[in-house]
Amino acid sequence: MPLIPAALVNLALPLTRPLAAFLREDVFDYYGRLLHPQLQLRRVFARLKARRLEGEATVVLTLSPSRNWRGFRAGQHVAVTLEKDGVRHTRRYSPMRAANGRIEIAIKRLKEGLVSSLLHEEADSIGYLEIGQAEGDFVLPDTLPPRLLFLAAGSGITPILAMLRELKARGYQGELNLLYYGRQRNQMAYLDELRAYPGLHLHVCLTGEQAQAGEQAGRFSAAQLDALVPKAEGSAVFACGSHGFTEAVQAVWQQRGWQGLACESFTPPTWHLEDDKPVTLTFARARRQLAGRTGGTLLEQAEAHGLKPASGCRMGICNTCTCQKREGAVRDLRTGEISTKPDETIRLCITAPVGNVVLDL
Amino acid sequence: MSKSLSLNPDQLAAFGAELDALRNRHLAELGEADARYIRRVRASVRITELAGRLMLFAGFFPPTWCLGVLLLAFSKIVDNMELGHNVMHGQYDFMNDPEFSGKHFEWDHSCTSDAWRRTHNYQHHTYTNVLGKDHDIGYGTVRIFAEQRWRPFYLLQPLWALLQAVFFEYAIAVFDLKLDRYLRGRAKLSELKVKAPPVLRKLWRKFIKDYVFFPLIAGPHWLAVLAGNAVANLLRNLWTFTVIFCGHFTEDAEVFPLSVLKDETRGGWYVRQLRGSSNLSGSRWLHFLTGNLSHQIEHHLFPDIPARRYASMAVEVREICQRYGQHYNTGSFAGQFFTVLVRLFRHAFPSRPAMQPV
Numbered sequence: 001m002p003l004i005p006a007a008l009v010n011l012a013l014p015l016t017r018p019l020a021a022f023l024r025e026d027v028f029d030y031y032g033r034l035l036h037p038q039l040q041l042r043r044v045f046a047r048l049k050a051r052r053l054e055g056e057a058t059v060v061l062t063l064s065p066s067r068n069w070r071g072f073r074a075g076q077h078v079a080v081t082l083e084k085d086g087v088r089h090t091r092r093y094s095p096m097r098a099a100n101g102r103i104e105i106a107i108k109r110l111k112e113g114l115v116s117s118l119l120h121e122e123a124d125s126i127g128y129l130e131i132g133q134a135e136g137d138f139v140l141p142d143t144l145p146p147r148l149l150f151l152a153a154g155s156g157i158t159p160i161l162a163m164l165r166e167l168k169a170r171g172y173q174g175e176l177n178l179l180y181y182g183r184q185r186n187q188m189a190y191l192d193e194l195r196a197y198p199g200l201h202l203h204v205c206l207t208g209e210q211a212q213a214g215e216q217a218g219r220f221s222a223a224q225l226d227a228l229v230p231k232a233e234g235s236a237v238f239a240c241g242s243h244g245f246t247e248a249v250q251a252v253w254q255q256r257g258w259q260g261l262a263c264e265s266f267t268p269p270t271w272h273l274e275d276d277k278p279v280t281l282t283f284a285r286a287r288r289q290l291a292g293r294t295g296g297t298l299l300e301q302a303e304a305h306g307l308k309p310a311s312g313c314r315m316g317i318c319n320t321c322t323c324q325k326r327e328g329a330v331r332d333l334r335t336g337e338i339s340t341k342p343d344e345t346i347r348l349c350i351t352a353p354v355g356n357v358v359l360d361l
Numbered sequence: 362m363s364k365s366l367s368l369n370p371d372q373l374a375a376f377g378a379e380l381d382a383l384r385n386r387h388l389a390e391l392g393e394a395d396a397r398y399i400r401r402v403r404a405s406v407r408i409t410e411l412a413g414r415l416m417l418f419a420g421f422f423p424p425t426w427c428l429g430v431l432l433l434a435f436s437k438i439v440d441n442m443e444l445g446h447n448v449m450h451g452q453y454d455f456m457n458d459p460e461f462s463g464k465h466f467e468w469d470h471s472c473t474s475d476a477w478r479r480t481h482n483y484q485h486h487t488y489t490n491v492l493g494k495d496h497d498i499g500y501g502t503v504r505i506f507a508e509q510r511w512r513p514f515y516l517l518q519p520l521w522a523l524l525q526a527v528f529f530e531y532a533i534a535v536f537d538l539k540l541d542r543y544l545r546g547r548a549k550l551s552e553l554k555v556k557a558p559p560v561l562r563k564l565w566r567k568f569i570k571d572y573v574f575f576p577l578i579a580g581p582h583w584l585a586v587l588a589g590n591a592v593a594n595l596l597r598n599l600w601t602f603t604v605i606f607c608g609h610f611t612e613d614a615e616v617f618p619l620s621v622l623k624d625e626t627r628g629g630w631y632v633r634q635l636r637g638s639s640n641l642s643g644s645r646w647l648h649f650l651t652g653n654l655s656h657q658i659e660h661h662l663f664p665d666i667p668a669r670r671y672a673s674m675a676v677e678v679r680e681i682c683q684r685y686g687q688h689y690n691t692g693s694f695a696g697q698f699f700t701v702l703v704r705l706f707r708h709a710f711p712s713r714p715a716m717q718p719v
Contacts, residue, residue: 085396087457088456088457312487318487319478322463322464335385
């Protein structure tokens with residue numbers, strides 16, 4: 001039970017900001033959290049306010065972030081962090097506006113998804129969740145175009161629904177089309193809200209079961225697009241789904257030479273065990289992409305391309321080359337273990353890529 | 362002379378493989394228990410610091426003042442050793458917690474954590490006890506091995522060591538600047554202009570905190586707080602100095618020539634870590650208050666495994682060492698420190714190595 005009320009904490013948070021210049025953040029945060037979980041200098045903790053099911057496989061959490069959170073633009077994503085067995089795990093979800101300054105995140109349950117399972121099963125025992133600041137440029141433009149086309153597959157609906165809610169709030173009067181793909185009807189989240197959305201031309205496309213009246217069957221294709229949205233050309237388009245889905249969409253737009261497509265995909269990292277396979281190494285902060293290969297250490301490969309990440313012992317003991325891996329599959333060369341977790345700490349000198357890797361360097 | 366058998370390449374490889382296996386077993390077990398442990402250690406640091414400082418605010422009333430000093434010294438010692446030193450090694454990086462991240466941890470010590478990570482984590486741990494590479498051999502102020510070149514400066518080294526013990530945190534803070542090189546004209550002053558500011562900033566910050574800020578807010582009891590902070594820092598300095606000098610400077614600790622680094626294998630590296638380090642035997646409290654540096658051998662073999670595991674790893678390390686005929690250098694705190702003092706006085710005078718090092 002927090003020792004001071006949340007309202008007071010959130011009143012006080014902006015006042016603590018000048019302290020950052022004098023205090024060690026971790027010291028302030030340690031004492032702060034003894035008083036209230038949200039009393040942190042910079043970090044954002046969100047109170048879990050409600051939890052409900054959308055469809056059969058998606059849980060929707062309503063969160064109330066502390067005032068340290070700087071808000072978001074519809075379509076962006078935030079890091080959500082949970083602890084399990086002493087290890088913190090981070091996944092990214094798209095926040096959506098909800099009533100009273102709260103936000104919603106929708107979590108689809110994945111078969112072997114550690115965080116999604118936790119959020120499904122143990123959400124009741126969670127009082128506060130750590131969330132990051134919103135990131136990403138998959139957002140609506142400031143001046144809205146006359147026609148908007150949304151393409152969503154599976155949980156790719158969440159940033160799109162965030163945009164739809166924003167459009168409603170901004171009183172958008174133009175033409176709105178949404179092609180929403182899912183395997184099975186009862187697993188698709190937010191169908192009721194979408195059906196009730198005024199002025200939205202919703203096309204529900206089922207890829208894993210028989211379509212009923214008012215529904216479409218089959219995966220995204222050029223022919224299906226032409227049949228459902230004859231005036232697709234010239235629309236501003238937002239597509240979100242698995243990597244395969246956005247690739248298929250991109251292919252059609254490229255082939256026809258159409259403009260105005262923005263894509264975002266979420267894909268579990270793929271990996272192969274053989275050495276010397278070509279992979280792409282992305283150094284996010286340096287904004288560099290390098291051609292790498294599996295098997296060799298990340299440190300050696302970065303250096304071979306002229307990058308100079310901090311390093312020391314080159315044998316995994318000194319902790320100088322430690323950095324965050326944002327995504328991708330890597331192997332720890334000492335134990336042989338492969339890890340595909342997003343946002344984890346690795347050491348470049350003893351880690352080899354086994355697939356495409358994005359590093360926070 | 363080494364008390365350990367010299368191993369052939371096959372034996373070295375097998376020795377290394379056994380230690381790697383032990384290490385991987387513990388790596389696989391990391392989890393909840395380690396995370397809970399380090400959070401409790403951090404809680405003990407924070408709570409004792411708060412309690413200690415509050416007690417000093419009560420002024421020179423002997424019971425509270427003494428208890429306040431002891432609590433504050435305890436907090437600083439645990440912060441530097443079991444918490445800071447171990448976290449900065451990346452032992453708790455597996456938690457993915459920014460507050461226990463080895464790269465970003467900041468401690469209650471005048472030495473900047475960046476300089477520490479460079480001189481200690483990298484130079485000292487990679488090149489342990491290699492002459493010319495590991496500057497921790499004598500910290501540039503004392504000669505404790507016959508293999509170090511003698512200079513008249515060392516004649517007074519018991520005094521230098523005492524001064525270093527009293528001002529240990531400052532000695533460590535400026536250690537990375539290697540000031541003697543500028544005095545002897547071996548390095549350019551322009552280099553110092555780049556390296557000095559962060560060090561001075563941290564020194565200044567620590568100084569302001571303990572000797573200006575807290576005395577000031579204590580009002581009429583400012584002197585009690587100032588003195589209390591000074592004594593707590595002194596206790597921490599003496600304690601950490603003593604523990605650290607026992608780590609690699611005991612009677613049986615060995616130093617190595619630069620040539621060992623050429624083509625050194627993983628097994629060879631393990632053997633060098635083992636022969637260059639020495640343990641202290643004692644109670645659980647001794648291990649805790651030394652930040653488990655009482656298990657210096659295990660720490661040097663496995664610097665990135667949580668130190669709370671060293672006690673149980675030590676049992677197996679000892680057994681492995683015995684099978685390979687490797688001397689396991691351990692003894693009581695007093696006994697080991699006595700051998701350090703013997704070295705300190707003996708090698709103040711010119712001396713020659715008993716035989717060429719292995």
